[in-house]
Amino acid sequence: xxxxxxxxxxxxxxxxxxxxxxxxxxxxxxxxxxxxxxxxxxxxxxxxxxxxxxxxxxxxxxxxxxxxxxxxxxxxxxxxxxxxxxxxxxxxxxxxxxxxx
Amino acid sequence: xxxxxxxxxxxxxxxxxxxxxxxxxxxxxxxxxxxxxxxxxxxxxxxxxxxxxxxxxxxxxxxxxxxxxxxxxxxxxxxxxxxxxxxxxxxxxxxxxxxxxxxxxxxxxxxxxxxxxxxxxxxxxxxxxxxxxxxxxxxxxxxxxxxxxxxxxxxxxxxxxxxxxxxxxxxxxxxxxxxxxxxxxxxxxxxxxxxxxxxxxxxxxxxxxxxxxxxxxxxxxxxxxxxxxxxxxxxxxxxxxxxxxxxxxxxxxxxxxxxxxxxxxxxxxxxxxxxxxxxxxxxxxxxxxxxxxxxxxxxxxxxxxxxxxxxxxxxxxxxxxxxxxxxxxxxxxxxxxxxxxxxxxxxxxxxxxxxxxxxxxxxxxxxxxxxxxxxxxxxxxxxxxxxxxxxxxxxxxxxxxxxxxxxxxxxxxxxxxxxxxxxxxxxxxxxxxxxxxxxxxxxxxxxxxxxxxxxxxxxxxxxxxxxxxxxxxxxxxxxxxxxxxxxxxxxxxxxxxxxxxxxxxxxxxxxxxxxxxxxxxxxxxxxxxxxxxxxxxxxxxxxxxxxxxxxxxxxx
Numbered sequence: 266x267x268x269x270x271x272x273x274x275x276x277x278x279x280x281x282x283x284x285x286x287x288x289x290x291x292x293x294x295x296x297x298x299x300x301x302x303x304x305x306x307x308x309x310x311x312x313x314x315x316x317x318x319x320x321x322x323x324x325x326x327x328x329x330x331x332x333x334x335x336x337x338x339x340x341x342x343x344x345x346x347x348x349x350x351x352x353x354x355x356x357x358x359x360x361x362x363x364x365x366x
Numbered sequence: 367x368x369x370x371x372x373x374x375x376x377x378x379x380x381x382x383x384x385x386x387x388x389x390x391x392x393x394x395x396x397x398x399x400x401x402x403x404x405x406x407x408x409x410x411x412x413x414x415x416x417x418x419x420x421x422x423x424x425x426x427x428x429x430x431x432x433x434x435x436x437x438x439x440x441x442x443x444x445x446x447x448x449x450x451x452x453x454x455x456x457x458x459x460x461x462x463x464x465x466x467x468x469x470x471x472x473x474x475x476x477x478x479x480x481x482x483x484x485x486x487x488x489x490x491x492x493x494x495x496x497x498x499x500x501x502x503x504x505x506x507x508x509x510x511x512x513x514x515x516x517x518x519x520x521x522x523x524x525x526x527x528x529x530x531x532x533x534x535x536x537x538x539x540x541x542x543x544x545x546x547x548x549x550x551x552x553x554x555x556x557x558x559x560x561x562x563x564x565x566x567x568x569x570x571x572x573x574x575x576x577x578x579x580x581x582x583x584x585x586x587x588x589x590x591x592x593x594x595x596x597x598x599x600x601x602x603x604x605x606x607x608x609x610x611x612x613x614x615x616x617x618x619x620x621x622x623x624x625x626x627x628x629x630x631x632x633x634x635x636x637x638x639x640x641x642x643x644x645x646x647x648x649x650x651x652x653x654x655x656x657x658x659x660x661x662x663x664x665x666x667x668x669x670x671x672x673x674x675x676x677x678x679x680x681x682x683x684x685x686x687x688x689x690x691x692x693x694x695x696x697x698x699x700x701x702x703x704x705x706x707x708x709x710x711x712x713x714x715x716x717x718x719x720x721x722x723x724x725x726x727x728x729x730x731x732x733x734x735x736x737x738x739x740x741x742x743x744x745x746x747x748x749x750x751x752x753x754x755x756x757x758x759x760x761x762x763x764x765x766x767x768x769x770x771x772x773x774x775x776x777x778x779x780x781x782x783x784x785x786x787x788x789x790x791x792x793x794x795x796x797x798x799x800x801x802x803x804x805x806x807x808x809x810x811x812x813x814x815x816x817x818x819x820x821x822x823x824x825x826x827x828x829x830x831x832x833x834x835x836x837x838x839x840x841x842x843x844x845x846x847x848x849x850x851x852x853x854x855x856x857x858x859x860x861x862x863x864x865x866x867x868x869x870x871x872x873x874x875x876x877x878x879x880x881x882x883x884x885x886x887x888x889x890x891x892x893x894x895x896x897x898x899x900x901x902x903x904x905x906x907x908x909x910x911x912x913x914x915x916x917x918x919x920x921x922x
Contacts, residue, residue: 280393282463283417322395325413344845346415346784349793353416354785356713356795360446360461361416 270307274298274340275317276350277327285350285362286324288313294323296362298351303332303340367430367736368513368658370478377521378475381482385409386468393465410481411467414786420459420467421484422474426494426512426536427455427739427746431726434737436477438722444470449722451707451715453779453830454533455493455739456484460786482520487528489519489600495537495544496740499661500702500748502694505555506563508538510656511592514647518593525600529607530615532600533572540859545741547571547580547861548833550617551599558586565592569599569629570621573827577863578618581626583633591637594644598637602629662734662749664697669753677756684759686808687770695749703733703747703755704740705762706769706777710806711799714780715743724765732758741830742779744772774811775819775884776802779830783823783840784847790823792840792847793873797821800877805884814884817898818857833857835899836883837864838876849876853883853910854902867911879914886913 275288286294287301292313295301304310310329317327331343342348353361370378385405392402406412410421422437429437437457441449444466445459452458462470474480483490492512499507515534519525525532536553537544546552552568565587571580587595599617606624608614621629678685693702705725708714717725725745729737732754738746750758762768771777778801781787783794798821805811820834824841831837837852848870855864871879886909891901902910 278413280399281465283413285416321398322393325399345847346842349784350415354460354795355793356785356799357446 270310271331271343272303272305272333272340273310273329274301274303274332274342275310275313275327276301276330276347277317277324280322280324283325288317292316298332298342298347299339301332301340303334304329367428368425368509368655374478375475378478378480378482381409381480382468382471382475385471389464389468404486407485408482409467409471410484411462411464412485412788414460414782414788415784415790416786417461418464418467419786420462420470420481421452422457422459422479422481423484423491424455424457424479424739425516426492426498426509427496427741428494428498428509429737429739430735431730431737433477433479434722434726434729436473436479438719438726440470440473441722442719443473447720448716448718450713450782451717451739451743451745453741453743453781453828454491455496455741456491457739458782460782485531486526487530487532488526489515489522489528489532489534492516492519493533493535493544493549493741495539495542496738496742496744496746497543497693497702497748498538498738499659499736500695500700501539501541501543502696503541504539504696505557506538507659507661508536508553508555509659510652511553511555511565511589512536513655513659514592514652515596518596524597525604528600528604529609530612530617532603532617534596542857542859542861543740545830545833545857545861547859548573548577548830548857549580551596552580553592556586558588562588564588567595567599569633570618570626571861572616572618573830573832574616575613575825575827576616576619576622577827577832578622579861579863580618581621581629583626583630590646591641593647594640595633595637597644598633598640601636601640602632606632662736664700664734664749665751666697666699669699669751674753674755681756683763683768683770684756686812687759687762687768688755690770690774690812691772692755697749699751700749701752701755703750703758704772705745705747705767706772707744707767708771708777708802709766709769710771710776711803713795714778714798717745721765721767724761724767728758728761742777744777770808771811773816773818774808775805775814775817776808776811778802778819778821779834780821781823781828783821783829787823787828789826790840791825791842792823792849794821794823794829794838794840797838797840797849797873797876801880804877804881813894814888815894815897819880820855830857831855832863833861834864835902836880838880841870843870847873849873849879851876851879851883851914853907854899856899865907867907867914869915882913883910886910 568580822829852864
């Protein structure tokens with residue numbers, strides 16, 4: 266039996282800086298995971314990924330990453346790799362996204 | 367130091383121009399990422415977890431002050447003020463922006479550097495003993511050979527699309543500081559019965575998913591036969607390597623599956639043909655390369671030994687630095703200084719732009735303008751007068767570069783791991799930092815003695831964990847970081863692959879687990895002179911497994 270679909274965000278790296286980006290509810294891109302749209306429907310998630318993959322002049326390597334809904338309704342990453350992607354390297358707390366958080 | 371000729375300059379300049387145009391076409395949408403990716407990788411540009419990464423080749427780990435200052439300039443202008451020296455004697459910049467990379471490559475070209483062949487299924491940057499030209503135990507400086515190989519392998523049309531990446535390392539000394547037995551081809555200079563210098567050729571070593579110690583296919587190869595012989599090895603590999611399976615595509619698998627006798631006869635057969643076709647490089651070309659690696663004119667005025675020993679004896683920190691961070695030089699008035707890029711709690715291999723300039727200044731003032739990068743992620747001043755040590759130490763101390771830990775527990779190799787690398791399955795840098803912090807007392811580290819801890823954040827083993835006395839491999843176990851321990855690895859002339867101890871440890875458990883191994887070693891060693899590796903070889907893995915797993919059970 267196929268595994269049940271779990272909620273996802275669409276994520277990629279920005280073409281110019283390589284920074285991690287997430288698709289927002291309006292289809293634009295954010296640097297913040299908390300602003301990502303959480304896709305709870307599989308077809309919708311796949312359509313959004315297909316749409317992202319067409320935006321070659323903006324981004325590189327779009328994919329769907331598991332996420333869950335926090336109490337405040339915002340998405341939160343599941344896997345530790347995705348958690349690191351929301352922050353930056355752990356050896357330099359002033360480098361990457363975490364510098365501005 | 368090899369200086370580019372017009373051919374080299376034109377070649378690098380043209381490649382940089384091509385790449386600039388390729389970046390422009392990517393940015394204006396004429397190239398897709400699928401089209402652009404192989405082009406950027408050919409020029410050392412990766413896309414990592416948080417940003418792009420530019421990997422710059424430092425051929426055979428040799429730099430001068432001008433090049434080092436330019437590396438500092440790149441770090442300050444286009445990165446976040448630092449660079450990361452790697453286990454392949456390269457430097458990586460972790461934060462370049464795509465549009466800036468062509469300018470970075472032009473700036474590198476100004477000092478005869480580039481990022482070509484630091485990625486892809488080609489012959490990568492040739493690495494060498496970081497003490498080359500300075501070590502007391504050397505037969506010959508291996509760098510003229512390494513430079514010949516650089517010229518031969520750069521853009522070599524036959525070897526641009528090998529089954530997989532291909533790494534060559536060379537040492538000129540019987541004591542192997544270049545891990546030649548863990549490379550696709552390892553070259554060790556030796557002599558025949560007539561006393562002529564030549565090469566022992568070792569093939570099929572490698573770490574990664576399937577670690578292998580290389581096999582000797584030629585005990586003695588005359589120097590003039592090197593290129594046809596290596597072409598024979600590469601032709602055998604290119605035709606027979608496992609292109610069907612990425613994980614079996616390295617030459618080590620071919621050597622293992624074919625058997626060393628069979629592969630040797632295949633190589634020898636092609637070599638005979640290749641030799642007859644091959645035009646040896648003209649003698650004047652070899653001489654011209656060799657002339658660029660002549661030793662400096664050493665200042666051999668006698669040292670005032672009394673004065674020097676008094677200065678050293680009066681300063682315990684200096685004494686400790688001299689004991690730990692210097693090695694025997696071929697000239698007895700001189701010494702080799704290793705500058706540790708492993709400050710307690712720091713990131714192994716990182717240096718700031720300011721620190722790079724300090725090292726460049728020291729090389730210029732005291733070191734005949736020579737610097738080396740070691741595969742152990744440190745920087746070497748290969749030739750300094752022993753009576754300059756107090757001044758050098760003072761400058762290093764002021765720059766935060768005087769950690770006296772070379773060869774000790776906190777002189778850890780670590781790959782970038784999941785803090786940077788898109789392939790990583792776990793973090794490695796913070797494990798190195800926490801281990802270093804846990805054993806911050808250098809006196810304690812000295813008591814523990816020579817110990818090589820090597821950490822990789824995935825099975826690809828860029829952190830050389832298989833050849834660490836203690837190796838740590840970070841994996842993703844059901845969504846949690848898990849660290850496997852191997853013991854008894856050795857990357858020298860007595861090379862060995864470490865043995866796995868058993869189940870892995872969580873991120874929180876790994877540092878205490880290493881602590882238990884160290885405690886057990888201190889209990890069981892015969893005396894202070896028995897190193898960890900010697901003790902391990904005497905008693906085997908069991909006492910350490912016991913320390914790792916039974917005390918864990920008791921604490922549970």
